[in-house]
Amino acid sequence: MNTSDKNAPLIELTDIRKSYNQGLPNEAEILHGLNLRVGHGEFVALMGPSGSGKSTLLNIIGLLEHLTAGSYQLQGQEVNSLNDAALTLLRRSTIGFVFQFHHLLPAFSALENVTMPALMREGRVSAKQLAHARALLAAVGLSEAMDKRPAELSGGMQQRVAIARALVQEPPLVLADEPTGNLDTASSDEVFVQLRRMHSELGVTFIVVTHDARLGARCDRLVELVDGKIARDELVNPSAHSRSID
Amino acid sequence: MTFNLGFEWQVAVRFLREGRIQTVLIIVGVAAGVAVIAYISALISGLQSNLIAKTLGTQAHISVRVPDDVVTASMPHPSGTVVLSEAQPRAQRLRAIANWQALVPLLEANPLITAVSPMVTGGGLALRGEATQAIALQGVELDRYDAIIGLRGEVVSGIARLLPGEAIVGRELAIDLGVRVGDRLALQTATVTDSVRVTALVDLGVKDLNRRTVIVSLRSAQNLLGLPGGATNIDLKVSDVWAAETLAQGLRSQFPYKIESWQENNAQLLSALNAQSVSTALIRGVVMVVVVLGIASVLVVSVVQKQREIGILRAMGATRAQILRLFLVQGAVVGALGSVLGIVFAVAMIWLFTRFVRGTDGLPLFDISLAPALAVQVAIIATICSVLAAIAPARRAAAMDPAQAIRI
Numbered sequence: 178m179n180t181s182d183k184n185a186p187l188i189e190l191t192d193i194r195k196s197y198n199q200g201l202p203n204e205a206e207i208l209h210g211l212n213l214r215v216g217h218g219e220f221v222a223l224m225g226p227s228g229s230g231k232s233t234l235l236n237i238i239g240l241l242e243h244l245t246a247g248s249y250q251l252q253g254q255e256v257n258s259l260n261d262a263a264l265t266l267l268r269r270s271t272i273g274f275v276f277q278f279h280h281l282l283p284a285f286s287a288l289e290n291v292t293m294p295a296l297m298r299e300g301r302v303s304a305k306q307l308a309h310a311r312a313l314l315a316a317v318g319l320s321e322a323m324d325k326r327p328a329e330l331s332g333g334m335q336q337r338v339a340i341a342r343a344l345v346q347e348p349p350l351v352l353a354d355e356p357t358g359n360l361d362t363a364s365s366d367e368v369f370v371q372l373r374r375m376h377s378e379l380g381v382t383f384i385v386v387t388h389d390a391r392l393g394a395r396c397d398r399l400v401e402l403v404d405g406k407i408a409r410d411e412l413v414n415p416s417a418h419s420r421s422i423d
Numbered sequence: 424m425t426f427n428l429g430f431e432w433q434v435a436v437r438f439l440r441e442g443r444i445q446t447v448l449i450i451v452g453v454a455a456g457v458a459v460i461a462y463i464s465a466l467i468s469g470l471q472s473n474l475i476a477k478t479l480g481t482q483a484h485i486s487v488r489v490p491d492d493v494v495t496a497s498m499p500h501p502s503g504t505v506v507l508s509e510a511q512p513r514a515q516r517l518r519a520i521a522n523w524q525a526l527v528p529l530l531e532a533n534p535l536i537t538a539v540s541p542m543v544t545g546g547g548l549a550l551r552g553e554a555t556q557a558i559a560l561q562g563v564e565l566d567r568y569d570a571i572i573g574l575r576g577e578v579v580s581g582i583a584r585l586l587p588g589e590a591i592v593g594r595e596l597a598i599d600l601g602v603r604v605g606d607r608l609a610l611q612t613a614t615v616t617d618s619v620r621v622t623a624l625v626d627l628g629v630k631d632l633n634r635r636t637v638i639v640s641l642r643s644a645q646n647l648l649g650l651p652g653g654a655t656n657i658d659l660k661v662s663d664v665w666a667a668e669t670l671a672q673g674l675r676s677q678f679p680y681k682i683e684s685w686q687e688n689n690a691q692l693l694s695a696l697n698a699q700s701v702s703t704a705l706i707r708g709v710v711m712v713v714v715v716l717g718i719a720s721v722l723v724v725s726v727v728q729k730q731r732e733i734g735i736l737r738a739m740g741a742t743r744a745q746i747l748r749l750f751l752v753q754g755a756v757v758g759a760l761g762s763v764l765g766i767v768f769a770v771a772m773i774w775l776f777t778r779f780v781r782g783t784d785g786l787p788l789f790d791i792s793l794a795p796a797l798a799v800q801v802a803i804i805a806t807i808c809s810v811l812a813a814i815a816p817a818r819r820a821a822a823m824d825p826a827q828a829i830r831i
Contacts, residue, residue: 241826241829265742265743274738276735280735282736297739
């Protein structure tokens with residue numbers, strides 16, 4: 178049953194907690210009663226020192242991990258009570274991922290990696306989907322590298338393939354876990370420019386985890402985590418933010 | 424680049440192609456198992472068919488005889504009575520089947536019976552000059568008897584013919600008596616001595632049998648053995664040799680004769696064949712278990728190696744069921760390819776066996792071939808087992824936590 182509310186914020190986290198090894202002597206709480214609302218079309222940087230809980234928070238938002246306590250509403254739908262199959266289908270239709278180490282499938286070409294979500298969903302890739310994937314790869318500057326395998330591409334190119342893959346199903350939300358963390362400055366800038374361009378063209382919500390303050394400053398909103406709590410949540414570019422919310 | 428196949432199929436095939444040596448090894452492993460199973464099955468089946476053919480080459484599938492002559496007690500003993508007398512068992516004299524001429528058409532009318540041959544059999548002596556040999560005398564109608572054991576096919580010299588005064592003799596008996604085709608020899612029974620001309624020598628496949636077999640016409644045997652117009656037994660051939668015992672049981676309930684199937688007369692051979700079949704089944708089972716364990720262990724390694732990819736696929740929205748099917752498809756592909764290759768190996772092994780393993784006469788020991796039905800059966804079973812072998816690794820892959828898998 179889809180109970181999503183179109184008027185609700187895209188993401189609403191209320192007093193969420195996340196513990197590992199629950200009930201064991203080595204139990205550790207990573208997130209301590211965290212609240213966060215993210216609207217449609219925002220471009221949010223999620224920053225913080227190592228171990229602050231950024232990746233855990235991103236995994237929770239990406240429906241890859243369950244909450245220990247609290248409430249998580251995605252498009253107005255409470256997801257904490259959904260089973261694994263329902264979460265998987267929701268993730269498939271709602272969220273695109275860009276990982277730090279790009280995480281492309283090495284056995285498949287760039288184009289096949291980008292069409293993989295369609296293949297997964299329908300068991301085949303239609304000519305329209307193929308054309309869309311080609312267009313996306315062209316949009317990130319990879320027209321000449323579509324049939325190359327990840328090993329034949331540079332780190333920056335691989336990350337751009339990952340961006341195209343995250344966007345191919347036109348999800349309302351893209352989560353990027355340190356998408357430039359493994360790249361040199363030039364490639365890092367290039368990838369970030371692509372992210373921003375896709376954001377402005379497609380109006381997709383981006384949440385980008387980054388250690389790089391320079392990149393964080395180029396986002397619309399900056400959320401900083403320290404020790405599993407939000408230490409700072411401010412608009413870096415208020416005009417862009419108001420445009421997004423509108 | 425093809426995009427019209429299912430997700431599981433495309434990813435499974437690509438994973439296997441990426442595996443290269445690992446995939447080749449697992450397919451060759453399945454092929455080796457399938458080859459051993461198919462080859463052993465064909466070998467044992469050929470061996471058993473050969474043994475049965477040789478056994479049934481010299482005897483009827485079902486034999487109808489006169490019931491044994493038994494002594495019946497004069498009166499029943501009340502219970503608790505101690506009996507101090509002992510009845511001497513009767514000597515079995517040669518007797519004819521009552522009304523056999525009427526029985527033959529009845530048996531011929533049975534659709535399961537393909538040939539019926541009335542016979543007269545008894546003991547005697549074959550004499551030539553100073554030489555004397557004990558013989559088993561058989562009186563037959565040649566065409567009918569030929570339909571039972573294919574006598575004409577066993578002729579090694581001369582032409583099979585049984586006119587009055589003619590005989591077909593076993594090859595070793597001819598050597599012992601020094602007779603050749605066209606020579607005469609004397610046959611002696613308890614009451615009669617007669618002279619016959621040898622028309623053919625036969626090799627029945629068993630030297631001992633060749634040393635005592637003399638076949639004459641039914642009428643000649645009736646005269647020699649003092650059973651004018653009689654037949655001591657009727658041999659039957661049936662369409663399905665393995666149904667002979669069931670048919671014999673049916674005939675026993677219909678007719679008051681001693682009716683024995685070849686299975687009854689060759690119980691030891693059947694036990695040996697059964698033991699052989701059980702051993703073959705055990706070997707097949709063990710080989711299949713080894714193949715299953717091999718596939719399972721390689722796929723478990725593959726799951727560990729592909730953890731990150733599994734995590735990516737799960738993060739992208741692949742369901743647990745899709746991941747499960749992905750590995751089951753890998754098992755099926757490996758099983759199917761291994762089976763096809765294994766059948767090719769088995770055919771090659773069979774060819775090598777028939778080409779190079781020969782008897783002292785330079786001929787192949789026996790016919791061995793891989794029946795298409797057996798090949799298909801082995802291939803299907805191996806493929807199913809491969810899928811079963813993939814279940815545990817597939818479940819492990821499907822149960823993987825995507826967040827953890829990606830971190831690896």
